[in-house]
Amino acid sequence: MSSAASKKIRLATVWLSGCSGCHMSFLDLDEKLLELHEHIQLVHGPLVDRKDFPSDVDLVLVEGAVNNEDQLEMAALLRKGSRVVVALGDCAVMGNVPAMRNGFHAGNLLEAVYAPEGEKEPPGRDSRGEVPMLLPAALPLHAVIPVDVFLPGCPPDARTIGAALTSLLKGERVVLGEGMCRFG
Amino acid sequence: MAKKTVTIDPVTRIEGHGKITFQLDEQGRVTRARFHVTDFRGFEKFCEHRPFWEMPDITSRICGICPVSHMLASAKAGDAILGVHVPPAAHKLRRLIHWAQLVQSHALSFFHLSAPDLLLGMESDPQERNILGLVAKYPGVAKDGIRLRQVGQEIIRVLGGKSVHPSWAVPGGVQSPLKPEKVDSLQALVPEALEIVDRTLDLYREKIEAFSTDLEHYGDFPSLYMGLVTPDGGLEHYDGVLRVMDAGGKILEKGARPETYRNIFSEEVESWSYLKFPYYKSLGPEKGLYRVGPLARLNVCDRAGTPRADRALEEFGRWKKDGRPVSGSFHMHEARLIEILFSLEKIAETLSDPHITDTHVRSHAGVNGRAGVGVIEAPRGTLFHDYLVDEGGLVQEVNLVVASGHNNLAMNRTILQIAQAFGNGTEITEGFLNRMEHGIRIYDPCLSCSTHVVGRHGLKMEFLGPSGDLLRSFELL
Ligand code: SF4
Numbered sequence: 001m002s003s004a005a006s007k008k009i010r011l012a013t014v015w016l017s018g019c020s021g022c023h024m025s026f027l028d029l030d031e032k033l034l035e036l037h038e039h040i041q042l043v044h045g046p047l048v049d050r051k052d053f054p055s056d057v058d059l060v061l062v063e064g065a066v067n068n069e070d071q072l073e074m075a076a077l078l079r080k081g082s083r084v085v086v087a088l089g090d091c092a093v094m095g096n097v098p099a100m101r102n103g104f105h106a107g108n109l110l111e112a113v114y115a116p117e118g119e120k121e122p123p124g125r126d127s128r129g130e131v132p133m134l135l136p137a138a139l140p141l142h143a144v145i146p147v148d149v150f151l152p153g154c155p156p157d158a159r160t161i162g163a164a165l166t167s168l169l170k171g172e173r174v175v176l177g178e179g180m181c182r183f184g
Numbered sequence: 185m186a187k188k189t190v191t192i193d194p195v196t197r198i199e200g201h202g203k204i205t206f207q208l209d210e211q212g213r214v215t216r217a218r219f220h221v222t223d224f225r226g227f228e229k230f231c232e233h234r235p236f237w238e239m240p241d242i243t244s245r246i247c248g249i250c251p252v253s254h255m256l257a258s259a260k261a262g263d264a265i266l267g268v269h270v271p272p273a274a275h276k277l278r279r280l281i282h283w284a285q286l287v288q289s290h291a292l293s294f295f296h297l298s299a300p301d302l303l304l305g306m307e308s309d310p311q312e313r314n315i316l317g318l319v320a321k322y323p324g325v326a327k328d329g330i331r332l333r334q335v336g337q338e339i340i341r342v343l344g345g346k347s348v349h350p351s352w353a354v355p356g357g358v359q360s361p362l363k364p365e366k367v368d369s370l371q372a373l374v375p376e377a378l379e380i381v382d383r384t385l386d387l388y389r390e391k392i393e394a395f396s397t398d399l400e401h402y403g404d405f406p407s408l409y410m411g412l413v414t415p416d417g418g419l420e421h422y423d424g425v426l427r428v429m430d431a432g433g434k435i436l437e438k439g440a441r442p443e444t445y446r447n448i449f450s451e452e453v454e455s456w457s458y459l460k461f462p463y464y465k466s467l468g469p470e471k472g473l474y475r476v477g478p479l480a481r482l483n484v485c486d487r488a489g490t491p492r493a494d495r496a497l498e499e500f501g502r503w504k505k506d507g508r509p510v511s512g513s514f515h516m517h518e519a520r521l522i523e524i525l526f527s528l529e530k531i532a533e534t535l536s537d538p539h540i541t542d543t544h545v546r547s548h549a550g551v552n553g554r555a556g557v558g559v560i561e562a563p564r565g566t567l568f569h570d571y572l573v574d575e576g577g578l579v580q581e582v583n584l585v586v587a588s589g590h591n592n593l594a595m596n597r598t599i600l601q602i603a604q605a606f607g608n609g610t611e612i613t614e615g616f617l618n619r620m621e622h623g624i625r626i627y628d629p630c631l632s633c634s635t636h637v638v639g640r641h642g643l644k645m646e647f648l649g650p651s652g653d654l655l656r657s658f659e660l661l
Contacts, residue, residue, distance in 0.1 A: 024248045033319075048316075101226040
């Protein structure tokens with residue numbers, strides 16, 4: 001690896017149970033993405049093809065709540081592999097929309113949607129199947145791993161993400177400016 | 185050689201979480217391929233007992249890429265419950281924001297997600313095969329893509345206040361009118377965007393030649409097609425009537441009212457996917473396979489209705505075989521570019537309407553009907569929101585039929601076709617697996633729409649013996 005490449009910040013993005021809106025807001029950095037390209041290397045995430053989570057990530061942006069077994073495992077993995085973990089958006093910060101199912105029993109919920117007449121086995125009820133099992137509740141990220149930075153918003157707008165990234169790339173504390181610290 | 189199962193988990197550069205599994209027999213031939221959608225959020229259930237007024241805001245959180253489609257389908261279902269006449273300016277504004285979303289969503293699919301395969305190559309270095317790799321090798325194309333998406337997002341932001349999840353359309357209309365001083369600056373975005381699409385279409389037509397052997401294997405099969413059209417058969421994304429066409433181009437449903445969708449298709453459930461499998465009812469699950477989205481829309485309409493898009497549509501006709509509708513799903517890439525053209529032309533036309541800044545944009549009423557169906561052509565295809573409410577307006581039942589769901593059978597069929605064409609039985613290369621993934625990418629499925637997950641594995645492969653015992657397992661990075 002060239003020295004320029006090795007100095008680049010290794011950034012990963014992860015998409016747990018969210019709507020991808022937080023990733024879209026990241027893409028709304030638009031032409032700043034081109035500048036960012038000089039300083040970061042995107043090493044993992046839905047926009048790139050590396051499938052496993054690397055062990056030497058500097059910074060990870062995590063969208064979404066923790067909703068099923070695979071995501072629980074992913075949360076542990078990304079914490080282990082990254083220096084700084086950012087909970088990106090309301091779902092990761094406090095559960096938000098995915099947590100709206102928490103008032104229901106997970107098994108009953110699956111039956112209600114996929115097998116209202118009880119005619120078929122719904123997906124996701126146990127860990128034997130080909131889709132991961134639903135957790136009893138959708139949890140915010142900090143409920144399962146320590147989180148370093150919280151960026152609220154549904155989604156946080158591109159300005160907020162840009163400001164946070166600028167601080168983090170310089171190794172500074174993130175201080176959110178006027179209007180950047182809000183839910184919704 | 186023993187039978188084995190290969191897993192690609194997660195499929196990347198698609199909008200949502202899914203994995204592919206396929207089985208090889210003793211001769212290494214692919215016998216089965218499945219695309220699994222691996223998360224579930226339960227919108228249909230937790231929306232119960234909430235006021236229908238909240239539904240546009242909640243359901244737009246189904247998907248951050250097409251939130252505007254959900255917001256509008258939901259508002260339209262709400263219009264029906266109110267039973268009011270929505271002010272004409274509100275309809276125009278809703279159309280405007282929806283075309284803006286088509287621009288940004290199709291740009292994302294084409295440039296950010298698929299162009300790395302199309303320009304860098306299906307079998308190119310996976311480390312570079314992404315939008316930033318494109319920035320390095322084709323900076324002009326990457327910049328064009330970023331700019332085109334930005335144009336769409338900017339129009340959404342100016343109208344709705346936010347580029348992702350604007351809280352703007354409501355049952356009865358929209359929350360706020362378009363300010364007259366904004367019209368010119370929005371209009372000014374269009375010419376540059378049109379130039380970008382023209383350039384990209386030229387580039388695409390040139391590059392597609394290198395894919396001539398691929399085309400017939402990427403989901404090229406006869407099927408039905410479904411989409412909305414204007415009452416006189418033009419391309420439509422916001423309203424209109426439902427058309428279903430068969431593989432030969434015969435129209436099976438001419439002008440069905442969208443509210444009658446339950447008579448048109450049914451859904452199956454499989455235990456191996458959180459995404460349901462809809463099919464055209466009168467032909468059954470086998471023969472009733474249909475496709476929706478850009479390709480289907482261009483197939484079912486008689487014309488686009490704008491000059492540039494009509495010219496591009498005519499050229500698109502070169503993919504027809506024996507006068508039948510275009511059957512290769514690979515051509516969805518070109519279909520998306522044509523729809524961007526159309527949307528931009530419509531945006532310019534709508535912005536020059538003198539009534540677009542009218543301030544009467546919302547009608548008020550209480551609950552006047554207990555059921556409402558809202559339908560829209562989301563970027564990926566026909567989207568239905570169907571609500572039943574009580575007399576106080578609390579939701580009793582919700583049925584959401586999402587665009588990517590309609591294509592579920594077709595996506596599964598496509599990856600089987602690709603696996604059978606490119607799998608040679610002896611060696612499974614990373615490039616081969618990426619081809620399978622591209623088979624999913626051409627549909628641009630938005631799986632957030634039904635569900636959700638993240639795959640934790642690399643290209644994880646498990647080789648199982650005929651009795652299901654694990655022979656070997658390894659992960660490709
Ligand atoms: S916080 Fe909002 S935008 Fe982000 S994933 Fe959750 S619902 Fe989507």
